[in-house]
Amino acid sequence: MFKRVVLFTLVILSLTLLAACGGDEKKEEAPPPQQQEQPTAAPQAAAPAAIVGDAANGGKIFSTACVACHGPEGKGVQGLGKDLTTSEWVAQQTDEQLIEFIKKGRDAGDPLNTTGVAMPPKGGNPAMSDQEVADIVAFVRSIHQQP
């Protein structure tokens, strides 16, 4: 009788162990797909190094930082800033190139200067962030008229 109880207990124990192992296997299988998703998701999040501009915010900044020379609608002010809405030069630049241009400006003595008037870096607002410059570029794109 005692032997039977021991046997029975052993059988139950081994069944429990098997079940436990089976359960563990399932648990071990589950994580890898999650881990695989992370490496693919991470580069995607890191990949767009270019800043995405917010045209609405860019318009607000434009109306304080650029308006004096380029006018409220970007159509330019005689003798100060150029018309940005019809500028072919603007149309030819990539967003990255326009961001670089606005950050640098264009000196009056720059060979590319067409008016003899200087375009100040960031319109003369050195505290302007890269994000704000990108927002302005998005705004400039939104007011640019395609020929």
Ligand code: HEC
């Ligand atoms: C003090 C006046 C002044 C301010 C402020 C100013 N600009 Fe200009 N900007 C100019 C002048 C002058 C030029 C033309 C330079 C030239 O003759 O090539 C110019 C040219 C440009 C051009 C190139 C246009 C082309 O067809 O070559 C862009 C783009 C531009 N400005 C954007 C901006 C933005 C955006 C701001 C605000 C952050 C700004 N500017 C603020 C004076 C100004």
